[in-house]
Amino acid sequence: MKNSTIILILILTTLLLILPVSVASQGYGNRFQGNQNSVLPEPEDLNLSDTERSDLLFMREEEQMAHDLYMVWYEMYAIPIFRNIGEAETIHASEVQLLLDRYQVPSDMIGNYSSGYNNPDIQALADALAEQGAQSLTDALKAGVAIEETDIADLDKAIANTTRPDIIQVYTNLRNGSENHLSAFTRQLS
Template sequence: MKKIIVLLILLLASLVIILPLSAAGQGNGNRFVDNMNLTLPEPDTYNLTDIEVLDLLFIREEEQMAHDLYRVWYDMYSIPVFENIADAEETHASEVQFLLDRYQVPSDMIGNLSSGYSNPDIRTLSEELAEQGKLSLTDALKAGVSIEETDIADLDKAIANTSKPDIILVYTNLRSGSENHLSAFTRQLT
């Protein structure tokens, strides 16, 4: 009898762990963000304005740029802040990619550090910050501050340009992450 009770407890414990994990990736509404399950509301319409499309593409590529530069600086200076934030930026890029996919916005033009960025503003910013980051660890940390400050400002603009609750929720989450990244870089500089 005790063996049956133990087996039932193990079975129930397994279900408690497995069912939420298996359901989390199904459908368009649930996404994992920074190890939290973020439930996105379904949009009323899948039509986006031109500015919403441009903002999504821009933010996606900007997140990619941040990821790429932080990886380069981690390889150069081997301090965990660059690796940790690069991992977070990868998650952020995938969240914006989820929105691009949800709204069926082609994203094949999203560049990266090795192939080059499509957006000329991001390409120029990347080149300038990459050079700055090569100078010293302090300069790389200051470049990280610049990336996060720019990201926050761009997210504020993108939030103001949409009324779609799912997009606002993702952008707000990204903005919160950028504030945390900014604080982490600032702490490293003090």
């Protein structure tokens, strides 16, 4: 029991140290401050296809859902992984919001956990995962795995639906972050 507690504390401490560095190195840090970080390529035009517009709105709300559920589970179980990854999801949402703003796509219909989500698929997923996560810490960690696996699959589809370098760059950064989150949840479950 003592050894497993020590190992858990070491893992959580490592995550606290690695996650912020990992997130910053993937372009989630101060992207637009000075020349030290990458800058998104300028679009040739602002006319998105209907699919690109839909994908941006969907990804924005999906990132919001991930943040919301992780914060709910952090309140329930008080383990840092939920808070840390929840905070990273806030950054992910702001990355997508930057694209929505850049392309002048209204995002006033983006929902949240307390008011409900605009997209019925996201609402259904949030309801199912919130119920799962409320069962136990292990179930919440498994729900975190499901969120990240879903996010990766959705990002892959969204990447395939565009040729715009700025959108692809953001989606790729988000996908890399989701891979890191998935690994962190998987480690917690092993």
